[in-house]
Amino acid sequence: MESIIEQLINGLRSGSIYALIALGYTMVYGIAKMINFAHGDIIMVGAYTLYVATAGLNIPVIPAVLLTIVVCAVLGIIIEKVAYKPLRKAPALAVLITAIGMSFLLQSIALLIFNANPITFESIIKLKSVKIGGVTISGVTIVTLAVTLICMVALTLFITKTKAGSAMRAVSEDRAAAELMGVNVNKTISMTFAIGSALAAVAGIMFVCQYQSIKPTLGALPGIKAFVAAVLGGIGSVPGAMLGGMLLGIIESVSKAYISTELADAIVFGVLVLVLLVKPSGLLGKNRIEKV
Amino acid sequence: MNKGIKGNIRNRNNLINKKNIITLAVIIAVYIACVILVDGGILNRQAKSLLVPMGINIILAVSLNLTTGFLGELSLGHAGFMAIGAYTGAIFTLHANMPEAVEFLIGIILGGVVAAIFGVLIGVPVLRLKGDYLAIVTLGFGEIIRSLVNFMGITGGAMGLKQIPRYSNYTWAYVIMIITLLCITNLVNSRYGRAIKAIRDNYIAAESIGIKVSRYKIMAFVIAAFFAGVAGVLYGHHLSIVKPGDFDYNKSIEILVIVVLGGMGSIRGSVIAAVILTILPEMLRAADDFRMLLYAVVLIAMMLFNSSGFRARLEESGKLPKIPLLASKGK
Amino acid sequence: MALLEVKNLGISFGGLRAVDNVNLNIDKGQLYGLIGPNGAGKTTIFNLLTGVYRPTDGTIKIDGVNIVGKSPSEICQAGIARTFQNIRLFKKMSVLDNVKTALHNQMKYPLVTSFIRLPGYFKAEKEMNEKAMEILKVFDLDGQADYLASNLPYGKQRKLEIARGLATNPKLLLLDEPAAGMNPNETAELMETIRLVRDHYQITILLIEHDMKLVTGICEKLLVLNFGTELAAGTPEEVLNNPEVITAYLGE
Amino acid sequence: MAMLTIKDLEVYYGIIQAIKGISFEVKEGEVIALIGANGAGKTTILHTITGLIAAKSGSIQFEGNDLTKIPAHSIVSLGMAHVPEGRRIFAELTVLENLKMGAYTRKDKKEIEDTIEKVYKRFPRLNERKNQIAGTLSGGEQQMLAMGRALMSHPRIILMDEPSMGLSPLFVSEIFDIIKEISESGTTVLLVEQNAKKALSIANRAYVLETGKIVLEGDAKELMNNDSVKKAYLGE
Amino acid sequence: GCGKKETGSSTEFLIGGLGPLTGQAASYGVSVKQGAEVAIEEINKAGGVKVGDSSLQLKLDFADDEASGDTAMSAYNSLMDKGIQALLGTVTSGAGLAIAEQTNADGIFQITPSGSAQDLTAYDNAYRLCFTDPVQGVTMADYAVKDLGLTKIAVIYNNSDEYSTGVMKAFADQVAKDGGEIVASEAFEKDAVDFTTQLTTIKGTDAQIIFVPAYYQDAAYITTQAAELGMNLPFIGSDGWDGVLAKVVDPKVLEGATFLSPFYATDTDPKIQAFTTAYKEKYDAVPDQFAADGYDSVYVIKAALEKAGSTKSEDLIKAMTEIQVSGLTGDVTFTADGEPNKGVKFVKIVNGEYTSLTK
């Protein structure tokens, strides 16, 4: 019994990180209608930025975190301007490929600057782990969960309740019509990428605190996993991303623990396929009926 | 009237016509050129060693174009089918004891067929999904296949299969590539191809004129899987070793990049892009540390050049000759 | 016996009863009109007839065969073709190919034949080209056979949709607002074409239209729908002088 | 001086010239009709005015501003609204959210609430359906929503692109009554219509467009009696 | 890169290097390359290699194979186009297996510094500097069961990596032979960062020790997370562990861990100290086992050249069984099978430092 709970907590450990990354993914997808494959690599940039800021420049923790967020947000805006904006009228797949190219680019820049050797990083979160019964939850996991939850709620409120949020939704549906309403489409999309990338920065920070190591390819796999999480929860849905991320972590952990460590990935994807076959737009995704 | 407005030209109504004869002549000429280049010692080793991968990449790209370009469904699991073909073919030739050509031919067909069977198994449930959901699930299936291959005994697990006979040479690759090109071009310009394209353009309308959407979706998916399997067999017998890691989603993405760069729904574009993207990383070898960086930059630049309307503007203003290559056939 | 027999047809979307207890009998060769205010459920009836939506209740029979529960493609093969209120062409295909695609179930050849282009391929394709060109000619589209469908002007796109529907060799052709966005001259021309299609191909036509000139000009019978239910039915004169129809739909 | 002055406008789609040197003006308080066959370029003109398409040459003066130099999203706050062809409502937003988007550039919450009430009064159907997802509205309902949304910005001039398309006869009359009302309440109207008869009947002046050029212009009542207009556009 | 080379020029000997310089495995390739470069600089400064009457300067052209078979193939061919005279590589096993048949067909002398798959030396032209996977597995099994007397053993291995699975299999077989028992065999996938599930499972068994045949980064994650879970079972590892201390935040998590390693940078051996200093100076980094392998491989090539008195591959291959090299990773001779003959070195982490474990 205790071990089941322990394994669930292990699931939450990676799940909360997936959830955090998935939030940014889903947000950018929902508004800009593109799979930003470079999202995982912005996480990596965030991780290195934090490292340089704290270990290299000796900036205190809180300003360093803020700096990391700002750097990633600006990077997100720049990437959008340079690589995606010229393709607004191109087919969605063209943008997808450019995003893949962007992902390669960020990785190879990081490789040139920091080389392939992983850098060890000491967590900036000093919260002690908590023992409940016989079960331990690490401080970083608790903070990650809290941060993810806060981000999710804030993002949901932002998108549904604020004017900028409605503008984003309008832009996601019909850019020209949104312009006619007076929405500055470029600015709105920039803002979307800024927020998405800021979320990636936060994810990057939590990631290095959790795993204490940084390398140029660190964002690739979590990026893919988070994308899966976003789809599982219903891509475009903010609470869905959170739910999907948590579930993904837990499914992974439970199948590794009780079925097979070797087939865990296959099981995870198997579950995803099953979910989508029953609910084709993910757990919390809106099932759209096309009006004929 | 402006030329650009015209659609594709009507099908020729006879087997023997000017276009087909020219095509045949080109096919033979290219092969002879290959023979001269390779056996005449004109190409260096590096270039020679790229011929087979080039052929394999063309087969992969053209077959993926069927699902992605013509059917309009984004598939990120093409490498999974390639893996099935590669393993099936390798296991067969490793165990069979027949003359080389016979053994290899059977291996190729077997690899394609088994991949196609998986295409059905996967396609039937999955093709009910749309767009990005389909993409992620195909990616998932690619990974499941990789996982299973890694897990099974007969496939050699993580260590893979070794000492697969090195049967693939440029003749095999070329002939199979041509067969693939012909089959898929012919398919696309037939009633089956029209049904597939109609589904892409508007599946509701396609249904309304009596096309069974799921049947044709699966048909396209399965045919693509078959050729991916065939390419996998060639791949295994080119490297003489196959490992699960060779067929992860990065490989699928690599193929997708070729298809998109070449132009969705453009077979010629796929061929040209496959050639360019096979050679490009090797050309960049001289750049040492900056190789991946340059590759990424070139990739982004090509996409921007091709799809941002920049090229269209240049072509219109007459500053750039109209290149039929890398057609940006998208919206 | 009527070609199309619809009994007690109904469908709900959530709480909204979009179509309720509609009965409709159309004889072979008839040119029938379906009119009614916006949101009355006309398009929804088309969607029910063609299997896009599944009715919550009622039966639909074509030539005596019940088609409720069949898929859109099966229904097409049973003899119903349609056009859409918001045009749905195969935009990236040529005008000719749009029509040839609709000949899909009539001139067949096996997959292998298409792969290696056996003689059967050339024979069937030739027939298809001829048949498609013949239909295009009716709509004065033969000159633009090689154009991409998306490059046709709006009016011609509407016509191409009709041509495509016709190519499936239907018994019943459903037209959803064929004259929308056309000016009076274009509408007049369209009326001619519709009549000609009916006579030449000897099919039955059911159309939705808000343009009263077209409706009174070519429809032999009308059904008026309001809030998903029948408001009136009969000949155009009867219906259009019905005071209820006037208040609900026509205005004075 | 005219409220909106268009001079020598030329617009291209790629290499295809859609508008071939057009000049016209709209004075404050007028209802101006633009009529012409399919593909004549009516929609293109409206799109160019509100900045969705860039003009190749020519100028568009609106109360002292050159609209060709102003980004599309800034135009609505100058007092110009556009009811686009095909309605272009936000299909996944609710009816109410669509209306609120119409008031995007306005700040005063109270005033926005009042305007919503006014729009509901004009289109009671929208009030009934205010929480429905807009994409599932019928064609006519969507048209009402598009007009209501445009009115939300309190425009001084409103451009309408085929507002009667796909509407029932009763509703066509109603829409034209509404347009008249809008005009009477002081809003200038630039109306693009296939339904030339109705359009001319409520317009002050009209321009007739053929393949990107203005071929006729003048008083609406006079044009209605013009033989070539009668033949080409009124179907008489 | 370098331009056209006079192949077989009388003053230069061109060595081709093959290993991943980009991608997930890049750090191994980079280390080998840099280690080899240090050796070459040293040798050239000291006057080069005496072959017959002339003195050759060594030169390295190192190509990126991304640790992938197909890239390795074209990379190898590009090196051959440049006229390489011996091949130092590949760094990883998978890439090496893909080109093995081809290098044999070309008859070129090849030494892999770190590729541990058994079949890499299947052909006569290929030699290896490091231990094979099976040797490592057997050695560590004997150490755990026979030397430490621990019979209940848990294993965590990377099932998408041939090195890790190869060592694991040999280890498991030997444990059974020695009378021990594998109580938990937990796999992970490449690029995994979270091992808590596997560790929790092990926690639930009666394992007395955990064997982790994997690379240092994985080992760092595993040991750190084990500590976070409050586990304090001892760890043993394979040679991939070298460098693990630099990868953990808190060296305490590694206390007592023992692994097979031919090399560690803080070894007091003066040769190693000299190398470490030179490496640090040149690359501003601490050399790891791969760097040492690269370094030693160059010296093996040098010894073979001197012994053979020729630059021809066939002569070098013949000379291999007759040379002895005293390198950073130990004194080594070679068998005719292409395998190294050298002493096993264990490293144990004591007080946060590597120490040699002499049995």
Ligand SMILES: Nc1ncnc2c1ncn2[C@@H]1O[C@H](COP(=O)(O)OP(=O)(O)OP(=O)(O)O)[C@@H](O)[C@H]1O
């Ligand atoms: N998929 C759906 N989900 C919810 N409501 C729907 C759906 N499809 C139609 N409706 C509703 O059903 C009613 C009838 O719609 P329908 O499209 O049939 O109207 P119509 O008679 O064709 O009107 P119009 O002349 O404006 O096209 C409308 O109120 C519409 O909002």
Ligand SMILES: Nc1ncnc2c1ncn2[C@@H]1O[C@H](COP(=O)(O)OP(=O)(O)OP(=O)(O)O)[C@@H](O)[C@H]1O
């Ligand atoms: N996006 C586009 N790309 C290319 N050509 C276009 C595009 N949009 C419109 N055109 C062309 O420009 C011309 C004018 O079109 P426009 O839509 O302005 O006509 P319209 O008068 O509004 O017609 P309608 O009554 O059909 O709405 C037409 O010939 C049309 O084919």
Ligand SMILES: [Mg+2]
């Ligand atoms: Mg309708």
Ligand SMILES: [Mg+2]
């Ligand atoms: Mg228009």
